[in-house]
Amino acid sequence: MSTQIAPPEGTDRKELDRVVIRFAGDSGDGMQLTGDRFTSVSAVFGNDLATMPDYPAEIRAPAGTLAGVSAFQIHFADFDILTPGDQPSVLVAMNPAALKANLKDLIPGGLLIVNTDAFDNNNLEKVGYTENPLTDGSLAGFQVYEIPMTTMTVESVKDTGVNKKEAERSKNMFALGVISWMYSRPLEPTIAWLEKKFAKKPHLAQANVAALKAGHAFGETAELSAFEIKPATLAPGTYRRITGNQALAYGLIAASVQSKLPLFLASYPITPASDILHELSRHKNFGVRTVQAEDEIAAAGMMVGAAFAGHLAITTTSGPGLDLKSESIGLAVSLELPMVIVDVQRGGPSTGLPTKTEQSDLLHAMYGRHGEAPLPIVAAYSPTSCFWAGIEACRIALKYMTPVILLTDGYLANSAEPWRVPSVDKLPDISIPFASQPNAGEDFWPYLRDETTLARPWAIPGTPGLEHRVGGLEKADGTGNISYDPDNHHLMTQLRAAKIKAIEEEVEPLEFDADEDAKVIILGWGGTYGAIGAAVRRLRNRGKPIARAHLKHLNPFPKNTGDVLRRFDKVVIPEINTGQLSRLIRAEFLIDTIGINKVRALPFRAGDLEQELLKIMES
Amino acid sequence: MTESGNDLNGTRGITEAGGGVGTLTRDDFASDQEVRWCPGCGDYAILAAIQGVMPDLGIPPEKTVFVSGIGCSSRFPYYMNTYGVHGIHGRAPAIATGIASARPDLTVWVVTGDGDGLSIGGNHLIHALRRNVNLKILLFNNQIYGLTKGQYSPTSEEGKVTKSTPFGSVDHPFNPISLALGAEASFVARTLDVDRKHLTSVVRRAAAHRGSSFIEIYQNCNIFNDGAFIALTGKEGRSTNRIYLEHGKPIRFGPDASKGVRITPDGRAEIVAVGEAGDANLLVHDEHRDDPSLAFALSRLADGPTGPTPLGIFRAVDRPAYGDGMEHQLRSAADQQGPGDLSRLLNSGDVWTVN
Structure with a gap:
């Protein structure tokens, strides 16, 4: 099923090693879809990549408002990259709200592509622009492409029989066409995808394809800058693109196969965990039972029941749901039955920031039950590692007859990266x-x-x-x-x-990667893995010796953890919380730690981490 | 010994007992644990009745699971020599749903009380009934909190003076039968702890029902709410107030069956003197009526067990059981897509090769 696609020929293209593009528009503008298509094509093209969707909790906030802005960022490169990128070098802004919400992140001199049709007085006023930024000179520090995307889209689809609304809704494909031309992405996979998606509504397929092609043709005709990003050198193997939630769902199915136990998932819908329920619900031919429970507590209770009955029992949730499940998890500790509770962490407390990421449930996982109710904690560290984490959590649960909490987060859940598909016969046998x-x-x-x-x-x-x-x-x-x-x-x-x-x-020892003369070790856990890796790479490029380690088991810690940390003068722990791992490390090993703690409900930026680390190393 | 071999249920390696179940006795279902309810508690009678009826159901102890929450009644599983889970407060229907939907081959009983099942666990109860999970739910209703020593419960009458309501309760109580019918339970019945024969017959019917069976059992708490059901259990009330529902028969009760129930033009059930109303005008009880509204009208005859009160099976209709529907989906998915192939799954979607 592999596909080989060559970039368009015959254009004089500037070669880049990496690009970060952010697509931003109104919630109804289809930006997630646009980003997803661009990602899919880039993955098959062979770039390494990492993505980060950023969407509002509201399904359809009022059109044109800041609250309704939905964005999707992709970092793709000809080398192995570790994060979705700190700041976009290219921003596609479909309306003034998208521009206002995202311009602060665009790098100086970055490329800004705007849909001028959306910059009318009404839309400008909605977000508090008193002057049109396209004409007031405020965008002088950027390279701006002003394109009347809506008008050109409507014109391009006029023969397809779609109505005005349908015509305008195709403008995301026009934008994708423009970007595809600029970054040498083939159109064919997206055309095939559109024709399949709209198989029952061929006029919509025609319109979207027409808009896509029109955008591409516009890029070429208008001689927009054109770039080439060569495929990355990845280890040989079969690859696919996968998000953390999907990888986790696959990991759980793999654990079911490798334990010879039917998988039983009881879950209550909650952002950002619901996609695991959706994915597992599709695979009934693996004997996967899924129950959408009446509430979080019921989901946990059903998990306990299914575990007693002899199934590989799972529940999936996010912070508020973990609160509600606590009593049932305590029961599971007392019953000593195997099961896995997946917590896809999001911004808290309370409802908090449902669509954003955070690492603030570690102590909850560790101590969030009355009485003394210890249980193992496993944490995924990258989108693709969620597959491993799913199997590992189940393995420990079965071998030790215990509930296990598996922590991921909103960033890992929704981000995608290329995944070298593992060989099934190399997966461990975890049956008991x-x-x-x-x-x-x-x-x-x-x-x-x-x-x-x-x-x-x-x-x-x-x-x-x-x-x-x-x-x-x-x-x-x-x-x-x-x-x-x-x-x-x-x-x-x-x-x-x-x-x-x-x-x-028996958990694998804590691996660490240290430069000679390194005095400082950075210890991370969970979804900060990529950002820490990128920051370490930058420090090494500066000639700064440094060491790093990343915990995948949070309870118990690998046996050598204390020994590893004691080799260094300083232990720095970056976390998207106020220092939860720091507390555990200090309490467990009497080793002092220095925290880098930013709770913006967003992944760390590698550049920020680099600066913070430099300060600590030089202090 | 035969291999059950049910991969779908995950019962690999489990061998079934030979010899059939015809030889089981009450002792096969009684555990060796000392029963620790208060002397005189209605729970003893219920335990005896259940242990007594189990050998007749044709289901061996190893295929039987008792699940409970928290409360006096919830100690029940410890006294049954079957599989059992003593869960947490209110969650027995959820735990039992996990067991029953994972393993349609098991017979799963839920033992709960008015506090456990209708207060802290009310949500799970109504959803189990709505889904028609294959559970036999025994709700011991003593209209009081016993284990926490005497607070009012969601079935306590208004004005009830308890430790937590020294000036009388201002809460309006649930009618458990109305609640179960409102959730469209497929089997709904009421019986009495002291009426062993009736209790046994209702339990037997509930056990044979596929789907959720809900039985409200009036159960006397002789410590904190003694005599709550005296209108039905006292010498006089026994004959005047028990309205036994019998399928296919006009509803009559009282001395010489002199009273009956009829439906008024506006849809209520009312008690009439048979002599005045005429036998032909009485409501003929139909358990199998698909529409639950007549059963609901019957449930409203008594606001609490203080006067004439219907006992028996209000409703028994066929509806697909939850676990069966789930298993059907698994089988048809495997038939249509073939059994799951992990390698194929992992390699699905847009895949590319790096050499």
Whole structure:
């Protein structure tokens, strides 16, 4: 199914190693779709890339307002890149609101492409422009292409039989055509995609294709600057583009296959986690059961029930949902049944910033239950790593008979990057046996533990002779009978903690990458992986020796974590929170840390991190 | 021993017991745990009735799961020698939904109370009923919070004086049967802890029903709300106030069946003297009526169990059970698309090769 596409021939094109483009318009302008199509074509073309959608929580905020601006950023390059880019070098602004909301991010001298048709008095007033920025000289520091996109789109589609509204709605394809010409992207894959999408409405397919071609032709005729970004040198293999949420859904299906257990997902819709539910709902031929529960609590309860019944039980949510699930997760800790709770972190507290990203649920995952209720925490660190994280969380859950919290975030969830598709036969076997025989004479004791892992046996309903009851009341170790004995409670509290702690024996050691003479180590976790990597690259280009490490297991930490950190004079921890990992590291290892903490509900910019790190290194 | 081999349910490696289920006795379903309800509690009678009826249902202990929440009634699973989960407050229907939809081969019972099922867990209860999850839900209604020592519950009558309502409750109570019918439950019944024969017959019917069965069991709390059902259990009330619903028969009750129920022109159910109204004008009870409005009208006959009160099966209709519908989708997806192929899935979409 591979496709080879050559860039358009015959144009004198300037070669670039990387470009960051941001498409911005009204929520109804189709900017996410435009970005997605551009991404797809760039991926198949062979560039390395990273994307970041940025859309409002409102589905359709009033047209033309700042609240309704929807944007999509793509960073693509001829080398391996790590982030969606700090600042766009190209901004496509479909209306004044999009310009006003995004211009501050455009690099000085950057390329600005505007749809002049949308710059009427009404739209200008809506966002508080008293003068038209296209004429008042305020854009002098940028290279501006003023294109009457709506007019030209309407003209280009007039023979396709679409009405005025449909005609105007095709302007995103016109914009895509312009950008495709400028950056040597082929049109054919998008034409094929449009024809499939609008197979039942051929006049819409025709109109969109006409607009796309018109935009491309305009770029060529108007002799807009043209660039070429060669394919990146990636490791050999089969690649596809994937978002974090999709990779996670695939990881969970893979975990189901590799554990030989049916997958059971109970979830309540919540941004930015819902796409995992959507994706898993499509794969019923894998035996995947999905339930859209009546609420977050029910979803967690159903997960517990499905785990008791012998399924690979999952629930997916975001911050507010994790609050609601806490009591059920505590029950799961007490029942010692395997299940995975996925928290796609978003800006908080409360409803917070539903469509934005944050790393502020780490301590919630760690401690957010009453009583002492420890559980393992795994964190994905890049969109594609969500696949690994899904399998790893399930593996730990099954092996140690415990609920596991898997943390991703809104950035990882929605961002896309090329993914070298793993070979299925290299995936680990994570299956465990069900209990099938009495384990205490003629009796079955549900809390008789494995000596090494301290895991209890998993006897599923339907197994004759192993009938047993489990519950949230404290139980006697071994028999599992209700016990109010003080010493037993002390023992069980210790056993539950020891079981989780014991996982450190087998989680992969913390890898670190240090320059000779490095005095400072940057320790990260989760979705800051790319930005930290880019900042480290910049520091090294400046000749600054530095070390870095990234945690994928947050509880327990890899066994060598303390040893690694003690090799350096300074431990710097950048987090999109006020210092949650810092607290854990200090508490666990008595090692002081220096936090870089920005809670803008946006990913770190590599440039900002670089500056902060420089300050710390020189202080 | 036979291999059940149901991959779809994930029961790999599980072997079924040989010998059938015909030889089961009450003892096969009673656990070795000491029963710890207050002496005189209505729960004992219910436990005895359930343990007594289980061997007749033809379902072995290992295929039976009891799920509960929190409250006096929720200790129930510990006393059954089946699989069981004692969950958290109010969430038993959710936990049970997970079990029943993962494993349509199991018979799943939910034991809950008026506080657990109608207050903290009200949302899960109505949604389980709406979905028609294959659950047998036993709601022990004693109109009081027992385990927390005597606060009013969502079925306590208005004006109820309790520890938390020293001046009387100003809450309006739920009618659990009306609530279940409003959620379009496919099986809705009411019975009494002290009427072993009736309780057993209703439970037997509920067990045979595919989908959600909801049984409200009036259960006396002799410590905090003694005599709440005296109008139905007392010497006089027993014969005058129990309206036993029987499918296909005109609804009559009281001494010499002298009273009956008829439907008024505006759709209400009302109690009439049979002699005056005429036998032919009485409502003939039809459990299987698809429309729940007549059953609902019957549920409104008694606002609380203080006068003539219907007992029995209000509604028993066929509707696809949730887990069955889910399993059907899985089977048809596998038939149409072939069984899941992980490599094909991972390599789907726009794929390119780097050499």
